[in-house]
Amino acid sequence: MSMFCYQCQETAGGKGCTKVGVCGKTADLANLQDLMIYTLKGISKLGVKADEIGYEVEGLDRFIMDGLFMTITNANFDKERFLAKIKEGLKIRDELKANLREKGVNLHDLKDATTFSVNSDDDIVYKANNDKDRVGVLATKDEDIRSLRELITYGLKGMAAYAEHADNLGYNDPEIAKFMRKTLAATMDDSLTVDDLVALTLKTGEYGVKVMALLDEANTSTYGNPEITEVNIGVRSNPAILVSGHDLKDFEELLKQTEGTGVDVYTHSEMLPANYYPAFKKYDHFVGNYGNAWWKQKEEFEKFNGAILFTTNCIVPPKESYADRVYTTGSTGYPGFKHIPDRVDGQPKDFSEIIEHAKKLPAPTEIERGTIVGGFAHAQVFALADKIVDAVKSGAIKKFFVMAGCDGRMKSRNYYTDFAAALPKDTVILTAGCAKYKYNKLKLGDIGGIPRVLDAGQCNDSYSLAVIALKLKEIFKLNDINELPIAYNIAWYEQKAVIVLLALLSLGVKNIHLGPTLPAFLSPNVANVLVENFGIGTISNVEDDIKMFMEA
Numbered sequence: 385m386s387m388f389c390y391q392c393q394e395t396a397g398g399k400g401c402t403k404v405g406v407c408g409k410t411a412d413l414a415n416l417q418d419l420m421i422y423t424l425k426g427i428s429k430l431g432v433k434a435d436e437i438g439y440e441v442e443g444l445d446r447f448i449m450d451g452l453f454m455t456i457t458n459a460n461f462d463k464e465r466f467l468a469k470i471k472e473g474l475k476i477r478d479e480l481k482a483n484l485r486e487k488g489v490n491l492h493d494l495k496d497a498t499t500f501s502v503n504s505d506d507d508i509v510y511k512a513n514n515d516k517d518r519v520g521v522l523a524t525k526d527e528d529i530r531s532l533r534e535l536i537t538y539g540l541k542g543m544a545a546y547a548e549h550a551d552n553l554g555y556n557d558p559e560i561a562k563f564m565r566k567t568l569a570a571t572m573d574d575s576l577t578v579d580d581l582v583a584l585t586l587k588t589g590e591y592g593v594k595v596m597a598l599l600d601e602a603n604t605s606t607y608g609n610p611e612i613t614e615v616n617i618g619v620r621s622n623p624a625i626l627v628s629g630h631d632l633k634d635f636e637e638l639l640k641q642t643e644g645t646g647v648d649v650y651t652h653s654e655m656l657p658a659n660y661y662p663a664f665k666k667y668d669h670f671v672g673n674y675g676n677a678w679w680k681q682k683e684e685f686e687k688f689n690g691a692i693l694f695t696t697n698c699i700v701p702p703k704e705s706y707a708d709r710v711y712t713t714g715s716t717g718y719p720g721f722k723h724i725p726d727r728v729d730g731q732p733k734d735f736s737e738i739i740e741h742a743k744k745l746p747a748p749t750e751i752e753r754g755t756i757v758g759g760f761a762h763a764q765v766f767a768l769a770d771k772i773v774d775a776v777k778s779g780a781i782k783k784f785f786v787m788a789g790c791d792g793r794m795k796s797r798n799y800y801t802d803f804a805a806a807l808p809k810d811t812v813i814l815t816a817g818c819a820k821y822k823y824n825k826l827k828l829g830d831i832g833g834i835p836r837v838l839d840a841g842q843c844n845d846s847y848s849l850a851v852i853a854l855k856l857k858e859i860f861k862l863n864d865i866n867e868l869p870i871a872y873n874i875a876w877y878e879q880k881a882v883i884v885l886l887a888l889l890s891l892g893v894k895n896i897h898l899g900p901t902l903p904a905f906l907s908p909n910v911a912n913v914l915v916e917n918f919g920i921g922t923i924s925n926v927e928d929d930i931k932m933f934m935e936a
Contacts, residue, residue: 392879415512418520419511423644427498429498455546462718539588541918546880549603553606567584610759613754613758619750619755622646623744624689639667641736653821675751697878722737757839789843792879814838815838816845866892874897874899
């Protein structure tokens with residue numbers, strides 16, 4: 385076994401990748417990512433001690449967020465970036481350790497993650513590859529403890545991604561950062577029992593709600609509340625840049641810098657919801673959305689012809705035919721892709737290289753035409769609240785189906801297309817994340833003018849769906865959110881979906897069905913805890929599942 389990773393839904397055999405990642409990462413890279421997390425845990429242990437004496441370390445919060453974000457599935461495949469990040473982390477760790485000692489802090493209980501020493505890149509690689517029993521996932525021998533530690537860690541990865549997007553817009557919450565440090569450190573605490581870790585898992589979900597609320601505030605305060613929008617999915621004849629990922633600050637800066645250059649801008653996959661924000665609609669060269677979910681990029685990027693920018697995860701190892709026109713920025717990276725550096729002293733990123741590159745490339749090849757409708761975040765749904773409530777009271781709407789989450793390559797995910805198509809005509813789908821691409825181009829119609837697919841936005845906008853549910857609970861004067869006519873049939877793929885799940889559990893939502901499979905990192909006993917306490921289930925077949933949901 386040269387590596388071990390089971391953090392995504394597509395992990396090999398539904399058990400774990402042991403030689404190479406299904407995502408495309410090599411064993412060397414997987415082990416460096418494990419060492420990155422291990423280093424962050426060591427830093428966090430010291431960060432907790434710093435918090436206890438009120439000692440603040442500038443840049444610490446951002447470093448931990450970014451380090452976690454880099455290890456999310458499909459985010460960063462660049463070993464050199466990980467080597468540099470680990471070295472930076474060890475420098476931060478050792479300076480913090482020295483400063484705490486100077487302040488008289490007792491450091492007698494430090495573990496290897498806080499003390500290990502390396503002198504070169506070769507030492508780091510050796511540590512990552514040859515100390516897996518201490519550094520990697522399988523270092524925790526008890527299966528249930530390991531399962532809960534990993535569940536919490538993956539939740540923190542998703543939390544870090546959302547916190548970083550908010551931080552890019554100038555919104556942060558020190559209490560969220562402190563929780564992340566304390567919780568990362570807790571995953572090394574051998575005194576914590578299964579019950580303790582279950583409680584910490586729910587606490588992680590509670591902070592997941594906080595971080596998604598923070599990002600929602602950041603996005604809407606900066607760019608306005610999403611509006612119902614018909615998004616163009618056709619093309620124009622100008623050279624163009626295709627923007628993938630999630631970061632709206634990057635998107636804004638690129639739009640400003642491409643204005644007047646003759647280069648059009650399109651969104652891809654999870655960047656689709658940028659089309660819904662009022663602030664971006666003033667840009668005439670912002671054309672619309674090109675293509676579908678992340679996993680189709682090899683085919684679609686080839687046909688796009690122009691330059692491509694990844695602002696966050698969702699990278700698939702590329703074809704040679706387009707690899708030379710792909711750029712990364714932020715926490716993302718891939719060997720051979722040009723990387724656009726971070727902001728310095730609050731100045732915008734410099735996108736001039738990708739813009740000049742795009743000018744020399746052909747216009748996109750049309751792969752579809754028409755429009756799709758979205759923009760149903762909580763503010764827009766609240767504006768329709770009377771209409772929706774009347775439809776529920778009259779029986780025109782019998783049930784809402786939350787079908788948020790992720791799309792992916794497995795053929796079993798076609799279930800979600802078939803499920804959406806087969807739903808009774810008196811039901812409405814509430815969605816967020818790239819799972820929408822399984823059905824957002826189906827002609828499902830409307831109910832009294834209310835579209836049957838209400839897209840709230842990106843995966844983090846699952847927060848909107850929770851807010852909507854809580855508002856409906858208030859309107860209908862119910863005691864329990866689970867009394868609402870809402871069913872949860874959620875597709876998951878990576879760690880941002882994990883924090884969304886934990887957030888929903890912390891809000892008391894029960895009977896969530898996950899698919900196409902339950903996470904491999906859930907041990908049988910931990911899975912049973914989720915089933916018994918929260919009614920977590922999986923999918924079977926469309927006909928039986930619809931019958932089960934409609935009768936519930």
